[in-house]
Amino acid sequence: MCLFSYDDDPDPDEQAPAGLLHVPVRPEAAGPVLRMFRTPLGARTAVGFTRRELLTATLGAGQ
Numbered sequence: 221m222c223l224f225s226y227d228d229d230p231d232p233d234e235q236a237p238a239g240l241l242h243v244p245v246r247p248e249a250a251g252p253v254l255r256m257f258r259t260p261l262g263a264r265t266a267v268g269f270t271r272r273e274l275l276t277a278t279l280g281a282g283q
Contacts, residue, residue: 241268242275244283 243266245252256264269275275283 238268239270241270242272243268244275244279 244255246255247253254266257267259265269278
């Protein structure tokens with residue numbers, strides 16, 4: 221375990237499972253597809269929300 225915490229470190233000190241996550245998807249002909257987002261530096265990333273209400277509040281009722 222690291223004794224120091226850095227604001228720009230993307231990884232948590234303890235990699236414990238997050239539990240159930242709600243992820244945004246978009247409909248496609250073959251079925252739902254995970255929505256991808258971009259970080260401020262332009263890298264692709266996925267997001268997960270711990271509660272459905274948080275996902276809806278952030279991305280709208282269509283999710």
